[in-house]
Amino acid sequence: MTLISGSKLGPYEIEAPLGSGGMGEVYRARDTRLDRSVAIKILPSRLSTSPEARQRFDREARAISSLNHPNICTLHDVGHQDGIDFLVMEFLSGETLSDRMLKGPLSASEVLKFGIEICEALDRAHKSDVVHRDLKPGNIMLTKTGAKLMDFGLAKAGNGTPPCSGLTETLINPDASQPLTAKGTVVGTFQYMAPEQVEGKDADTRSDIFALGAVLYEMATGNRAFSGKSQASIVAAILASDPPPISSIQPMSPPALDRVIRNCLAKDPDDRFQSVHDLKLQLKWIAEGGSQAGLPSVVTSRRKNREIVNWIGAGALVLTAVLAMLLWPKPQVATRPIQSYLPAPDDSTFIVSEDDTAGPVAISSNGTYIAFAAMSKQGTKWIWVRALSESAAKQLYGSEGGTYPFWSPDEKWIGFFADGKLKKAPVNGGPVITLADAPRARGGSWNEGGTIIFAPATQSTLFEVPSSGGATKQITKMKVGVHTTHRWPVWLPGGKKFLYLATSHDQEAASDKNGIYVATPDAKENRFLLPADANVVVTPNYLLFVQNGNLMAQSFDASKAELKGDPVPVVDGVIVNSGTWRAAVDASRNGILVFQAGFSAIGSQLMWLSRDGKPPVQFGENAVFHELKLSPDGRRLAVAIGDPSSALWVYDVTRGVRTRLTFEGPVVAPVWSPDGRRIAFTKRQGGALDAYVKDASGYGKEEPLVADNQDKAISDWSPDGQYLLYTASPGGLANSIWMLPLSGDRKPQVFIQAGAEAYVMGGSFSPDGKWVAYTSRESGRSEVYVTNFPNPRGKWQISTVGGSQPRWRRDGTALYYMGIDRTVMEAPIVIRGDSLDVGAVQPYVKTSAITLRFGGAYDVAVDGRVLVNNTVGEDTRTINMVVNWPALIKK
Numbered sequence: 001m002t003l004i005s006g007s008k009l010g011p012y013e014i015e016a017p018l019g020s021g022g023m024g025e026v027y028r029a030r031d032t033r034l035d036r037s038v039a040i041k042i043l044p045s046r047l048s049t050s051p052e053a054r055q056r057f058d059r060e061a062r063a064i065s066s067l068n069h070p071n072i073c074t075l076h077d078v079g080h081q082d083g084i085d086f087l088v089m090e091f092l093s094g095e096t097l098s099d100r101m102l103k104g105p106l107s108a109s110e111v112l113k114f115g116i117e118i119c120e121a122l123d124r125a126h127k128s129d130v131v132h133r134d135l136k137p138g139n140i141m142l143t144k145t146g147a148k149l150m151d152f153g154l155a156k157a158g159n160g161t162p163p164c165s166g167l168t169e170t171l172i173n174p175d176a177s178q179p180l181t182a183k184g185t186v187v188g189t190f191q192y193m194a195p196e197q198v199e200g201k202d203a204d205t206r207s208d209i210f211a212l213g214a215v216l217y218e219m220a221t222g223n224r225a226f227s228g229k230s231q232a233s234i235v236a237a238i239l240a241s242d243p244p245p246i247s248s249i250q251p252m253s254p255p256a257l258d259r260v261i262r263n264c265l266a267k268d269p270d271d272r273f274q275s276v277h278d279l280k281l282q283l284k285w286i287a288e289g290g291s292q293a294g295l296p297s298v299v300t301s302r303r304k305n306r307e308i309v310n311w312i313g314a315g316a317l318v319l320t321a322v323l324a325m326l327l328w329p330k331p332q333v334a335t336r337p338i339q340s341y342l343p344a345p346d347d348s349t350f351i352v353s354e355d356d357t358a359g360p361v362a363i364s365s366n367g368t369y370i371a372f373a374a375m376s377k378q379g380t381k382w383i384w385v386r387a388l389s390e391s392a393a394k395q396l397y398g399s400e401g402g403t404y405p406f407w408s409p410d411e412k413w414i415g416f417f418a419d420g421k422l423k424k425a426p427v428n429g430g431p432v433i434t435l436a437d438a439p440r441a442r443g444g445s446w447n448e449g450g451t452i453i454f455a456p457a458t459q460s461t462l463f464e465v466p467s468s469g470g471a472t473k474q475i476t477k478m479k480v481g482v483h484t485t486h487r488w489p490v491w492l493p494g495g496k497k498f499l500y501l502a503t504s505h506d507q508e509a510a511s512d513k514n515g516i517y518v519a520t521p522d523a524k525e526n527r528f529l530l531p532a533d534a535n536v537v538v539t540p541n542y543l544l545f546v547q548n549g550n551l552m553a554q555s556f557d558a559s560k561a562e563l564k565g566d567p568v569p570v571v572d573g574v575i576v577n578s579g580t581w582r583a584a585v586d587a588s589r590n591g592i593l594v595f596q597a598g599f600s601a602i603g604s605q606l607m608w609l610s611r612d613g614k615p616p617v618q619f620g621e622n623a624v625f626h627e628l629k630l631s632p633d634g635r636r637l638a639v640a641i642g643d644p645s646s647a648l649w650v651y652d653v654t655r656g657v658r659t660r661l662t663f664e665g666p667v668v669a670p671v672w673s674p675d676g677r678r679i680a681f682t683k684r685q686g687g688a689l690d691a692y693v694k695d696a697s698g699y700g701k702e703e704p705l706v707a708d709n710q711d712k713a714i715s716d717w718s719p720d721g722q723y724l725l726y727t728a729s730p731g732g733l734a735n736s737i738w739m740l741p742l743s744g745d746r747k748p749q750v751f752i753q754a755g756a757e758a759y760v761m762g763g764s765f766s767p768d769g770k771w772v773a774y775t776s777r778e779s780g781r782s783e784v785y786v787t788n789f790p791n792p793r794g795k796w797q798i799s800t801v802g803g804s805q806p807r808w809r810r811d812g813t814a815l816y817y818m819g820i821d822r823t824v825m826e827a828p829i830v831i832r833g834d835s836l837d838v839g840a841v842q843p844y845v846k847t848s849a850i851t852l853r854f855g856g857a858y859d860v861a862v863d864g865r866v867l868v869n870n871t872v873g874e875d876t877r878t879i880n881m882v883v884n885w886p887a888l889i890k891k
Contacts, residue, residue: 003027003042009081011840012040012088028091031076033841034801034821037091038076042084067128068380070395071121073141073150077800092148097219098137105222108253112287114140114147115216119280120429121149122212124397126205126276127431133203135211136192137218145346145392190234191224195267198235206269209276213264220257221249225265239267256286277429284428337887341878345384345393348374350879352575352584352596356440357851359383359403360575360584361596361879364411367588369427371396371405371414372879380781383416385427388592388881398425398432404441404582408467409448415467417441422454424467436465436472442487442580443535447495451521455487455500462486462500464521475521476500482513488535488582492558496520499561501535501581505666505684516545518561530554530563534576534583539591542886546574546583551595553889570888571880573597578624593885596878606639609845609866620656625869627669627856631676634862636696638670638679639869648681650696661698669713669854672696674721680705680714682726682854689713691726691740706740706748713854715763716772723790725751725763725772727854735759737774739790752776752792762855764806765789771836773798773806773815775855784817784827788834796836798827805855816860822849824858824866 002025003014011033018026024041031038068074077088097114100106106114118140125132132139132152139151190198194210197203217225226237242265246258260282266272273279344350351373352360359373359381368387375381383402386393396402402416402423415424415435422436422444437456444454450467453475461476476486482504489500498521503514515531530545537544543556543563550572555564574595575584584596606619606628619637626640630653637651638661648662648670661679668689670681673696680693683702691705691714705724706712712728715737724740737752737760752774754760760776772789775782784803786796798806802820809816812829819825823846828839847868849857858868882888 009040009042009084009086010077010079012038014040029088031088033825033843034819034823035843039089039091040086041089042086067125067130067152068400069121069124069397071117071146071148072124073148089150092141092143092150094141094143094148096138097140097142097147097215100142101137101218101222105250106219108220108250108257109287111216111219111257112283114142114219115212116280116283116287117147118149118212118215119276119283120394120397121147122205122208122276123280123429125149125152126208131203131205132208132211133197134192135208135215137215140215146394190231190238191226193238194269195239196269198238204269205276206272206274209264209272209279210266210269212276212279213261213272216257216261216264217243217246220246220253220261223249254286256282260286280429337885338883340881340883342370342386342881343878344374345376348376348384350374350596351381352577357381357401357403358577358580358582359405359416360582361586361594362405362407363586363588363592363594364407365409365589366411367590367592368411369407370594370879371407371416373403373405383414383425385414396425396427397429398423404443406444406446408446413446413467415444415446415452415454417444422452422456422465433469435467435469436463442485443489443582445489445491445498447491447498449495451495453489453491453498453500453521455485455489458487459484459505460486462489475523476519476526477523479513487580490536490538492538492561494559497525497561499529499536499538501532503533503581529561533578534581537585537587539587540589544570544585544587544593546576546585549573549576551583551585553886568889570885571595571882587885591884591886593882595880597880604850604869604871606637607847607868607870609847609868611845611864611866619653619867620651620658625850627852627854628859628867628869629670629672629856630859630861630867631672631696632674633676636676637867638672638681638696640666640668640670640681642666648679650679650698659698661694661696662702669715669856671714671717671724673717674719680717680724682713691724705746712738713761715761715854716765718765718789719767719769725765727761727763735761737761737763737772751790752787754778762805764808766808767810767812771831773808773817775804775806784815786815786829786836794835796838798838799825799841805857807858807860809860810862816844818847818849818855818858819843822847824860824868 005014005016007014011031012029013032015028015030018028018039024043027040029038029040073092074090075087076090079086134151141148141150192211192214194207197207214225225243226234228234228237246253246261247255264272351358361370361372363370369385371383371385373381374384381401383396383399383405384393385396396414399416399418402418405414405416407414413424413426417438420437420439421434422438422441423432423434425432438454440457442455442458444452446452446467451464452467453462453464455462461474461478463472464475465472483502484505486500486502489498491498497518499516499518502517516529516536517526518529519526532545534546538558541555542553544551544553551570551574552567553570554567557564575597587593604625605622606625608617608619623641626646628637628639630637635653637653639649640646641649646666646668647660648667649658649660651658665683667681667683670679672679677696678693679696680691682689683692689711690707691712692702693705694702710728712726714724714726716725722742724742726738726740727735728738736750736754738748739751740746740748752760760774763772763774765772770789771786773784773786776785781802782804784798784806786798788794798815799817803817803825805818807816815827815829817825824844825841826844827841830837845866847858848870849868850871858866860866
């Protein structure tokens with residue numbers, strides 16, 4: 001079956017064929033919902049009736065869906081339409097390794113670079129118990145971000161049953177028209193198959209290592225490791241012959257590479273590398289020039305011929321050097337700073353100052369690496385690592401959803417927070433280790449003795465935990481009535497003392513006591529150092545901190561933890577998230593400064609957006625806006641304003657006049673009663689975020705609704721006025737949705753309970769009150785679902801490629817939600833009794849909505865316009881880096 005240009009498979013419009021193989025035809029297509037290019041692989045019609053072919057097609061979908069790695073082609077979707085099975089994958093711009101090698105062999109540096117990246121992809125697959133079984137140059141794409149491993153059509157689980165061998169039949173009666181992977185044959189491509197595969201035995205991870213060895217050989221020499229005039233001669237070569245040494249074809253190749261590839265191509269699997277991770281380490285060792293074994297053989301030979309001459313001249317050279325040091329003037333060390341800018345990874349955006357999802361840049365102690373958080377256009381957030389000696393960043397394996405990275409002193413590990421836990425991961429790939437609970441963490445620091453101090457929550461003291469794992473221990477005590485949080489710890493050199501920020505969410509309480517403190521883990525010392533409203537960075541001779549957007553430096557004696565002199569400016573425009581008191585700045589011990597600049601200090605603005613393309617219209621002045629909600633009649637707006645202590649205000653939409661409703665806080669997440677007379681909201685008053693309600697006119701007192709020791713956020717009020725929905729986490733449940741009856745005993749009940757590894761939030765009532773739309777991460781990504789109310793009997797998924805913050809159209813015929821690229825999407829809804837049908841989802845209006853903890857970044861008016869809380873200014877697109885930053889200080 002050939003698909004013609006313009007035809008559609010679901011929301012995917014076919015544009016052009018890309019290629020075909022024995023197990024599939026591949027087309028370039030356009031995802032009409034997200035306006036992006038994708039690659040669609042379909043099962044050919046001649047194989048659609050084959051149970052084995054369908055099984056392999058399904059196996060590919062399962063294999064790719066279980067893998068998430070920057071060097072593996074991403075699976076976006078699977079589908080079936082009109083008898084066609086199809087996979088939707090990311091569209092890769094570049095060329096296959098097979099096409100690249102038509103131009104000749106690759107350089108040694110390219111072989112090592114791409115080889116390491118392929119190893120990282122295979123390592124991820126093998127650790128997920130997936131064996132590729134068809135590794136070859138045609139299944140490796142070279143893109144501008146590196147090598148990508150594709151086509152898992154022959155992949156199997158590592159403990160799968162061995163394939164049936166049909167080798168004899170294939171050799172006797174080869175048919176060029178049939179793929180080598182058809183029924184009754186050995187699975188794989190002969191030139192890259194391991195001996196055990198050729199013999200019809202089970203293939204394991206070491207079979208992939210053999211294939212990778214054959215690929216590396218071909219990359220280095222331009223010749224296949226095993227070739228012949230027939231399949232029989234190729235099989236004979238694989239079983240009994242060794243390819244010529246690489247050095248005999250490419251004399252300048254590193255001999256160590258030759259040895260590594262020979263090890264991969266060993267006939268006995270027990271004689272090969274036993275893991276692709278070990279192979280990767282060897283390739284990295286060669287790439288880093290680990291020994292003279294890595295030098296080209298001709299260079300090594302010449303060096304041996306020069307050794308005698310070198311020894312004869314050594315004495316004279318040493319004497320000359322000593323005289324030079326004594327008699328010649330010392331060269332002047334360069335004092336000029338060098339400034340540069342590091343962009344975000346392709347198709348990604350830095351996440352700098354968005355509270356619980358942020359990951360501002362962190363540099364390792366010796367300035368070798370930086371780490372940061374970034375989100376792809378597909379809505380996936382990772383911790384990324386970039387060696388400053390390299391041109392591109394790489395995702396840190398296992399760091400999905402990670403926030404606030406920090407480095408180990410030896411630069412081998414990165415600590416970060418994800419899934420409500422403190423975790424650590426090796427820089428070069430490997431298993432992620434969970435160290436402690438950290439539900440809403442605010443920073444960590446790792447000392448030379450192997451102790452990590454961290455703030456596990458927004459209103460907690462500091463704790464310590466061994467970096468090797470173990471019990472946590474509280475090391476600071478909160479001054480009740482003075483501070484509500486200890487956060488952003490940083491060890492001082494030597495690992496005996498640390499600094500941290502102690503402040504209060506009530507900024508009017510004891511503001512003169514808010515700032516940076518010096519402490520020891522045994523609590524024998526805990527003293528005020530300087531006033532501050534954000535974290536500090538410790539460098540040799542200086543303490544760095546931000547004041548009014550300006551990065552300041554002040555002389556600092558770290559051994560005594562004492563400041564000297566006055567602070568002086570270094571650079572301006574550094575981002576500070578005033579909601580978390582975190583500045584996006586860090587510095588290494590050798591004088592490299594990194595920071596991020598952008599919009600966060602400016603606040604946000606409310607904008608009216610229209611679907612008809614009319615220019616946006618600003619509503620009110622710029623401010624620090626939080627969650628917003630339009631009244632049922634659309635004439636008033638409730639919105640939290642202020643940072644970090646926000647108050648609830650009510651706007652008259654027509655006149656633009658606003659009235660303050662609360663005077664104690666902070667307040668977030670307002671919702672209107674159906675008659676528009678009252679507003680329920682969440683307020684923090686001394687402890688957790690609790691629920692209150694107040695007359696919308698401002699008259700009367702606030703009435704408490706739910707008060708306990710768990711943070712909660714109200715999301716909606718039922719149309720009949722009988723229930724409130726709110727998100728909370730009491731009883732150890734992970735952000736479950738609760739319903740609060742407003743009559744009777746008013747005892748909260750769980751409405752939707754989250755799973756152990758997910759969360760749910762943001763319940764929104766349909767106009768008739770019989771349905772609730774909400775967000776859940778049960779699939780591993782935030783998606784919008786709908787269920788029945790008050791008894792959630794069924795469940796319907798609305799979004800498929802990421803979504804949050806659902807809002808119902810006033811007539812109940814559609815559901816709006818925020819897409820992963822901040823586009824408001826519209827999904828038609830047809831209700832049929834106790835079930836519903838979802839129509840084709842379409843973009844409604846593009847926004848630049850700010851990310852808020854409880855959602856509420858937009859609302860849809862009665863007339864269809866969208867009021868959105870937009871970011872102000874340009875989001876940061878670069879990391880600013882200054883080498884020799886102390887030279888910026890004016891003496």
